[in-house]
Amino acid sequence: xxxxxxxxxxxxxxxxxxxxxxxxxxxxxxxxxxxxxxxxxxxxxxxxxxxxxxxxxxxxxxxxxxxxxxxxxxxxxxxxxxxxxxxxxxxxxxxxxxxxxxxxxxxxxxxxxxxxxxxxxxxxxxxxxxxxxxxxxxxxxxxxxxxxxxxxxxxxxxxxxxxxxxxxxxxxxxxxxxxxxxxxxxxxxxxxxxxxxxxxxxxxxxxxxxxxxxxxxxxxxxxxxxxxxxxxxxxxxxxxxxxxxxxxxxxxxxxxxxxxxxxxxxxxxxxxxxxxxxxxxxxxxxxxxxxxxxxxxxxxxxxxxxxxxxxxxxxxxxxxxxxxxxxxxxxxxx
Amino acid sequence: xxxxxxxxxxxxxxxxxxxxxxxxxxxxxxxxxxxxxxxxxxxxxxxxxxxxxxxxxxxxxxxxxxxxxxxxxxxxxxxxxxxxxxxxxxxxxxxxxxxxxxxxxxxxxxxxxxxxxxxxxxxxxxxxxxxxxxxxxxxxxxxxxxxxxxxxxxxxxxxxxxxxxxxxxxxxxxxxxxxxxxxxxxxxxxxxxxxxxxxxxxxxxxxxxxxxxxxxxxxxxxxxxxxxxxxxxxxxxxxxxxxxxxxxxxxxxxxxxxxxxxxxxxxxxxxxxxxxxxxxxxxxxxxxxxxxxxxxxxxxxxxxxxxxxxxxxxxxxxxx
Numbered sequence: 001x002x003x004x005x006x007x008x009x010x011x012x013x014x015x016x017x018x019x020x021x022x023x024x025x026x027x028x029x030x031x032x033x034x035x036x037x038x039x040x041x042x043x044x045x046x047x048x049x050x051x052x053x054x055x056x057x058x059x060x061x062x063x064x065x066x067x068x069x070x071x072x073x074x075x076x077x078x079x080x081x082x083x084x085x086x087x088x089x090x091x092x093x094x095x096x097x098x099x100x101x102x103x104x105x106x107x108x109x110x111x112x113x114x115x116x117x118x119x120x121x122x123x124x125x126x127x128x129x130x131x132x133x134x135x136x137x138x139x140x141x142x143x144x145x146x147x148x149x150x151x152x153x154x155x156x157x158x159x160x161x162x163x164x165x166x167x168x169x170x171x172x173x174x175x176x177x178x179x180x181x182x183x184x185x186x187x188x189x190x191x192x193x194x195x196x197x198x199x200x201x202x203x204x205x206x207x208x209x210x211x212x213x214x215x216x217x218x219x220x221x222x223x224x225x226x227x228x229x230x231x232x233x234x235x236x237x238x239x240x241x242x243x244x245x246x247x248x249x250x251x252x253x254x255x256x257x258x259x260x261x262x263x264x265x266x267x268x269x270x271x272x273x274x275x276x277x278x279x280x281x282x283x284x285x286x287x288x289x290x291x292x293x294x295x296x297x298x299x300x301x302x303x304x305x306x307x308x309x310x311x312x313x314x315x316x317x318x319x320x321x322x323x324x325x326x327x328x329x330x331x332x333x334x
Numbered sequence: 335x336x337x338x339x340x341x342x343x344x345x346x347x348x349x350x351x352x353x354x355x356x357x358x359x360x361x362x363x364x365x366x367x368x369x370x371x372x373x374x375x376x377x378x379x380x381x382x383x384x385x386x387x388x389x390x391x392x393x394x395x396x397x398x399x400x401x402x403x404x405x406x407x408x409x410x411x412x413x414x415x416x417x418x419x420x421x422x423x424x425x426x427x428x429x430x431x432x433x434x435x436x437x438x439x440x441x442x443x444x445x446x447x448x449x450x451x452x453x454x455x456x457x458x459x460x461x462x463x464x465x466x467x468x469x470x471x472x473x474x475x476x477x478x479x480x481x482x483x484x485x486x487x488x489x490x491x492x493x494x495x496x497x498x499x500x501x502x503x504x505x506x507x508x509x510x511x512x513x514x515x516x517x518x519x520x521x522x523x524x525x526x527x528x529x530x531x532x533x534x535x536x537x538x539x540x541x542x543x544x545x546x547x548x549x550x551x552x553x554x555x556x557x558x559x560x561x562x563x564x565x566x567x568x569x570x571x572x573x574x575x576x577x578x579x580x581x582x583x584x585x586x587x588x589x590x591x592x593x594x595x596x597x598x599x600x601x602x603x604x605x606x607x608x609x610x611x612x613x614x615x616x617x618x619x620x621x622x623x624x625x626x627x628x629x630x631x632x633x634x635x636x637x638x639x640x641x642x643x644x645x646x647x648x649x650x651x652x653x654x
Contacts, residue, residue: 045518160384189383189545194589216519219548219591222598242595260523261593266551266575271530272523278488279518294520 007178007210008034008057013070015052015061024282026052028234029070034178039204039211041225041242043218043257047279049234050214054180057212058097059087074178093123096171100183102163106155112139112166113151119173138169141206143199161192165199172203179204180212185220197224218261222246227315230254233280233290240316250310250318252295289321297322335407340507340539341372341395346404348387348394364390365401366563369640372507377533377540379554381547381586387563388543392509395541396425408507423453423503430512432492436484442495443480446470449502469498473528490521497528507539514549526553547590551575556646559583562621565640569647579643579654581626620652628653 015027027049034040042050055061057072057079072079074094082090091097099105107115116135120126126134132151139147142165155163164184171179181200185193201224204211213224221228222242229239230253238251249255256275263270277294280286286293292302301321310323335342348365364387372378380388393399395406397418406414413421429435436445446466450457457465467477473494484492493513500508510529514522530553532538544550550557557574559567559582567580578584592598620626623633632652640650 045520190547191383191585191589194591197591217591218519219593219598222593222595223591246593246595257519258593260519262548262552263593266548266590267571269552272526272552274523274527275520276524278490279520 005035006033007036007075008212009071009073010053010057011071011073013053013056013072014068015049015056015065016068017052017065019064022283025285026065026234026282027056030229030231030234030236031070032229032236032239034210034212036177036210037204037208038226039201039213039224041221041228042212042214042231043216043221043228044231045216045279047233047282048231050231051182052234053231054097054182054212054214058091058095058180060091060097089123092119092176093174094176095178095180096174096176097180097182098164098167098171098184100186102160102167102187103155105167106163108155110154111151112153112155112158116151116166116170116173119170123174134173135169138173139166141203142166142169142172143195144169159192160188161195164188164192164196168196168199168203172207175207176209178210178212180214182214183216184213186215186217193220200224218257230257233285235290235319237291237320238316238318240312240318244313244316248312248316250312250316250323251291251320252297252322253291254318256294289319335371335410337410338373339371339407340374340409341370341541342407343368343370343395344405344407345369346391346394346406347402348390348399349402363387363563365394368404368563368565370558370565370568372539372541374506374539375533375537376555377542377553379550379557380541380543380560381545381550381557382560383545385562386560388545388560389511391560392427392511392541392543396427396509398427423449424505425507425509426500426503426505427509427511428493428496428500428513431516432489432496433484435496436492436499438484441481441483442470442475445484445495446480446498446502449499453503465502469501472501472532473498474524488521489517490524493517493521493525494528497525497532501532501536505538507541510540510542512544513542515544515546522549529553547586559586564621564650565648566622566651567647567649568640569644569649573644573647577644577647579647579649580622580651581628581653582622585625620650 011031012029013027014029017024017026030053032040044050056067067080113135117131120131120134136147136151139150144150144165185196188196197220200211203209215221225242227241228245230237230245232253237253238245245254249258259273260275275294280290288304289302289307292298299321307319307321309317309319312318346365346368349361349363352360352362354360368391382388390399394401401414405412408421443466446469447462450462450465466480470477470479475491475494484495514525517525526549533540542550542553551571554571556570558565559580561582567574567583574583578587592601618637619634620638623629638650638652640648643649643654
């Protein structure tokens, strides 16, 4: 792929949250690219920094969180140097975002219609009639058949799945090039989750949009993503195509995550292999590799210094000292 | 009911008063005429979406929620309308939200020993400590953890404390109400393994409630699928996974994300026409018929009976 296919480039991004108990390094010098028309998955447990990295792109980090280093480029433009007005224009029209809890994101005192048209008024010079018809059209395209009726409803009158569809409609109204979905289906039932994921796939294909899909669910990654970054403790542990990461996982953490969930064959009663230990304490992350206290292959060097990013194959990287070692096969399998 | 059943419930009903959009009074039938048996030593899984009544069913069996009608038998004794005190120690519950279900102002020692004090009087202090330490050890915590407060633990460890508290009174039957839903993936498998080990060692009977079919499938012997207050299908894991008979079970199965990209790509996703689920059941027809792609005229008129379609495999569908 050429450079022009890159929609979003994130280089060595670091995000910190200063607090009275110390500084939390939520994101530590991570890099990833999002190409046009692809779905980039970011998977990790709570506190891994997966959301913070995406919020940084939108410059939506809650105070006192701030970007302390790195570079975010959207179509070559430096997002971090945007003025307030430029940001206002950028958010919503270039990048749309949907959040985990739709009920908390929709304003309870305005109708669905008012919230959809508001987005259009903010970004375009548009007449009321055009805004309403564009909104109705958009609701239809996210699978709400009874769109005119829904426009007059309030958020609490809709089910969770419907609310999330409305959120997606709002995010898509200005035709963004990138959609950030932050745990967009986590609060939904499994049948509704499947509908929303299929809907996202469909709008992505129809519009040639890119998606950053943030989740903790490995099953969803397999379903929707083209490439995936596995995050732990603010670092990207492994990055590659979905097939690379699922069929040739190269980092012990990825291997651990895959073994920890029930298999595709649900009748298998084999014991799950958990990842032992507890996630890092954000105020005192371990020295060396952040995963070493929970890693079954931990070596001396892992306790002392951070592993470099290792090129496993084309487009597949992992940060682990085992990969620097010739006996990595023996290590991972043994 | 036969002698192998530890729990047997018959025509259990529980409805909550509610209001619809226009402010008219309605009833939400959380548990609607459920008959179910749980054999001694088995793990019965209960799946369904939010609002299907699975949690209410679990709590009604323990009489934490009083049923409107129906009978609950524990080990052959009808426990509806009697003083539950002698039964509390035999039936326990593990809650979904570990931080919300532990008193933040109590140390772990007191959280765990409270149940022992209530049920076994006359224990000396050293016997009590020994009992608490043994429980902590059983759930994989250190004895020094006994003197810490719940907020000092991670979510997975808090859930272990919740399990230790349930075990403290030597129960026979435990309702696990979404015990892993609030936990991170790496903790989920730790807790599932722990529950399986404890069952093997101590012979518990579980009612395992979850919305995650893959977790339920992993831990359970039999599975009940709930939809709007009714158990629409009940059978062994093989029955449910390989021979699902109810359209809702089929929809659930096809919606589970499969952690395997190749299988996932080949999978056909049923494109269901999407309209808001009717919360109440209107004309006494099948509650699923509005969403069911196989629905016939009959489905809208009469609610289907729960029938045994194969040995031990029950389904409430006209078409099964």
